[in-house]
Amino acid sequence: MTPASLLPKxxxxxxxxxxxxxxxxGFALSLGxxxxxxxxxxxxxxxxxxxxxxxxxxxxxxxxxxxxRVMASYQVTLLMALGASLLNGVVGLLLAWVLxxxxxxxxxxxxxxxxxxxxxPTAVAGITLATLFSAQGWYGQGLAKLGIQVAYTPLGILIAxxxxxxxxxxxxxxxxxxxxxxxxxxxxxxxxxxxxxxxxRVIFPALWPALVMGVVLSFIRSLGEFxxxxxxxxxxxxxxxxxxxMIFVRLQEFDYAxxxxxxxxxxxxxxxxxxxxxxxxxxxxxxxxxxx
Amino acid sequence: xxxxxxxxxxxxxDFQALKPLDLTINEGELVGLLGxxxxxxxxxxxxxxxxxxxxxxxxxxxxxxxxxxHVRDRKVGFVxxxxxxxxxxxxxxxxxxxxxxxxxxxxxxxxxxKQQVAELLDKVQLSHLASRYPAQLSGGQKQRIALARALAMxxxxxxxxxxxxxxxxxxRKELRRWLRNLHDELGFTSVFxxxxxxxxxxxxxxxxxxxxxxxxQEATPQxxxxxxxxxxVYDFLGGVNVxxxxxxxxxxxxxxxxxxxxxxxxxxxxxxxxLYLRSHELSLSNQPSATAHLPLKIxxxxxxxxxxxxxxxxxxxxxxxxxxxxxxxxxYNHWQPQRGDTCFAQPQAGQLFTSNENQALAISWTxxxxxxxxx
Numbered sequence: 001m002t003p004a005s006l007l008p009k010x011x012x013x014x015x016x017x018x019x020x021x022x023x024x025x026g027f028a029l030s031l032g033x034x035x036x037x038x039x040x041x042x043x044x045x046x047x048x049x050x051x052x053x054x055x056x057x058x059x060x061x062x063x064x065x066x067x068x069r070v071m072a073s074y075q076v077t078l079l080m081a082l083g084a085s086l087l088n089g090v091v092g093l094l095l096a097w098v099l100x101x102x103x104x105x106x107x108x109x110x111x112x113x114x115x116x117x118x119x120x121p122t123a124v125a126g127i128t129l130a131t132l133f134s135a136q137g138w139y140g141q142g143l144a145k146l147g148i149q150v151a152y153t154p155l156g157i158l159i160a161x162x163x164x165x166x167x168x169x170x171x172x173x174x175x176x177x178x179x180x181x182x183x184x185x186x187x188x189x190x191x192x193x194x195x196x197x198x199x200x201r202v203i204f205p206a207l208w209p210a211l212v213m214g215v216v217l218s219f220i221r222s223l224g225e226f227x228x229x230x231x232x233x234x235x236x237x238x239x240x241x242x243x244x245x246m247i248f249v250r251l252q253e254f255d256y257a258x259x260x261x262x263x264x265x266x267x268x269x270x271x272x273x274x275x276x277x278x279x280x281x282x283x284x285x286x287x288x289x290x291x292x
Numbered sequence: 293x294x295x296x297x298x299x300x301x302x303x304x305x306d307f308q309a310l311k312p313l314d315l316t317i318n319e320g321e322l323v324g325l326l327g328x329x330x331x332x333x334x335x336x337x338x339x340x341x342x343x344x345x346x347x348x349x350x351x352x353x354x355x356x357x358x359x360x361x362h363v364r365d366r367k368v369g370f371v372x373x374x375x376x377x378x379x380x381x382x383x384x385x386x387x388x389x390x391x392x393x394x395x396x397x398x399x400x401x402x403x404x405x406k407q408q409v410a411e412l413l414d415k416v417q418l419s420h421l422a423s424r425y426p427a428q429l430s431g432g433q434k435q436r437i438a439l440a441r442a443l444a445m446x447x448x449x450x451x452x453x454x455x456x457x458x459x460x461x462x463x464r465k466e467l468r469r470w471l472r473n474l475h476d477e478l479g480f481t482s483v484f485x486x487x488x489x490x491x492x493x494x495x496x497x498x499x500x501x502x503x504x505x506x507x508x509q510e511a512t513p514q515x516x517x518x519x520x521x522x523x524x525v526y527d528f529l530g531g532v533n534v535x536x537x538x539x540x541x542x543x544x545x546x547x548x549x550x551x552x553x554x555x556x557x558x559x560x561x562x563x564x565x566x567l568y569l570r571s572h573e574l575s576l577s578n579q580p581s582a583t584a585h586l587p588l589k590i591x592x593x594x595x596x597x598x599x600x601x602x603x604x605x606x607x608x609x610x611x612x613x614x615x616x617x618x619x620x621x622x623x624y625n626h627w628q629p630q631r632g633d634t635c636f637a638q639p640q641a642g643q644l645f646t647s648n649e650n651q652a653l654a655i656s657w658t659x660x661x662x663x664x665x666x667x
């Protein structure tokens with residue numbers, strides 16, 4: 001028995017939209033398995049989190065999530081995630097542009113390297129970055145002469161976030177850029193537009209939804225980044241502690257409820273952002289592609 | 293503005309897209325570049341526009357060398373097959389684009405631009421769609437907007453790359469006439485690319501037939517149809533039936549293949565080759581005649597439009613394609629041919645291509661007259 005077959009027939013036909021006649025059977029079975037899996041892997045743990053916080057009173061919850069040390073962590077996390085995702089927006093756009101528009105030796109290697117932050121354990125990235133940017137490291141030495149300290153400061157957090165969330169922008173923008181119609185650019189040129197105008201008024205608006213999506217995903221990923229960050233952040237209370245570290249700290253104190261409470265804040269922020277950007281993108285694309 | 297093309301050639305890797313060619317397009321003329329895909333017609337158009345650079349040769353606009361002028365400075369209007377409208381802009385914003393991106397000094401005021409856009413939309417009869425987005429328009433509407441956008445710059449040269457290729461037959465016909473009227477009204481010089489011979493013959497003042505990077509023939513539509521210069525042009529214009537035959541003996545004046553034969557009129561010596569017969573230059577009857585024995589089996593009869601089209605299969609001889617003969621409705625009503633019937637074709641006029649590619653011999657049976665034409 002699949003979940004769909006348990007429902008009354010008319011409900012299925014009303015609320016489950018199978019577009020046209022399907023060639024392959026098994027809609028009910030595949031939908032059932034998918035929903036079951038999502039519930040098991042995503043929804044159940046998340047509700048577990050909420051159940052754990054449900055044990056707290058509102059006053060307790062509020063006290064935990066607005067604790068001054070936690071508040072400072074929100075600030076550091078948000079600011080650095082914002083900085084990292086915006087920087088990624090610029091660099092990622094440029095990288096995607098280079099990968100799509102030009103051919104050069106080593107292009108495929110660079111294309112593959114873009115995914116490295118996804119493949120690499122974040123702890124490995126964190127240790128590597130911390131070594132690089134420490135006062136004796138390759139980058140750190142040079143930067144120290146300029147009076148810039150990266151390791152064990154909020155700047156280090158930004159670097160770690162930058163590293164782990166780079167692929168989001170590139171991988172979101174790249175396919176859209178590949179699908180761009182070269183006719184549009186030629187049309188703009190034949191109408192007398194300067195190169196920069198063509199980019200600003202014709203190419204960029206077409207990339208915009210994918211770019212925003214990439215930046216937002218990169219931001220959300222940075223909000224929760226733990227492994228790469230803690231090695232390089234220095235983790236000084238009120239200065240360079242990220243929110244995910246605060247969760248870890250509460251866990252080590254065996255204060256599961258407080259840990260869950262802080263986690264729920266990050267969860268809410270991520271979900272709200274994700275839904276908001278999805279709705280916005282759908283609307284924007286609807287205008288571009290017409291309602292289908 | 294006249295366009296002069298001198299010894300233009302273009303190579304893409306190993307592929308010679310254009311062999312050095314010359315072409316002059318007069319001021320105010322509407323010229324159709326006709327050819328199959330890969331014939332170089334689009335490449336030539338893009339070189340005229342400046343979207344592609346030629347390897348060699350020169351392009352002159354009204355005597356001025358524009359070979360090295362960037363596309364944005366050539367001030368030509370270009371219309372793309374797939375419209376290339378900016379999807380994130382409304383129809384009005386699309387049309388205004390060319391004026392909007394002018395340098396500050398030359399740019400008209402916002403109010404002037406708005407007024408000009410309104411006039412252009414009026415001209416293409418789509419004023420009511422000004423605030424729509426391209427995705428909400430039909431193909432025909434999109435192409436008209438693309439034209440309005442190109443016309444906003446008041447170009448003296450309008451270039452169109454298969455402008456109606458992506459549209460359905462009815463809209464295509466409508467837009468063709470509309471383009472012709474617009475051209476006559478505004479008097480710019482236009483060049484358009486097409487692979488549809490009907491479109492080229494209907495719209496153009498002059499047709500340039502291209503094949504394999506070369507110009508096969510330049511002629512008015514009438515001349516092109518009446519005197520195709522080569523086998524290629526004849527084939528490409530379509531609607532032609534081919535009878536390939538040999539001459540069996542020196543005394544014989546017949547082109548023969550299997551059971552079928554065509555006797556040549558007096559004063560002409562039959563020669564082995566391919567006899568090209570257009571579908572309206574043949575008649576059908578139940579009996580073979582004294583001058584031709586071409587048995588055919590009726591495969592299909594379609595009563596479309598002003599004439600009845602009969603599709604035929606050779607009986608006892610061979611042809612690469614099915615034959616097609618057009619007969620009048622009154623003949624059809626009188627004769628009532630059915631699928632599967634056998635009948636005989638009688639040529640009235642045709643052209644013989646012998647192994648010598650460039651020589652076509654026009655033959656007329658009715659008047660028994662002979663014309664020798666060398667292209």
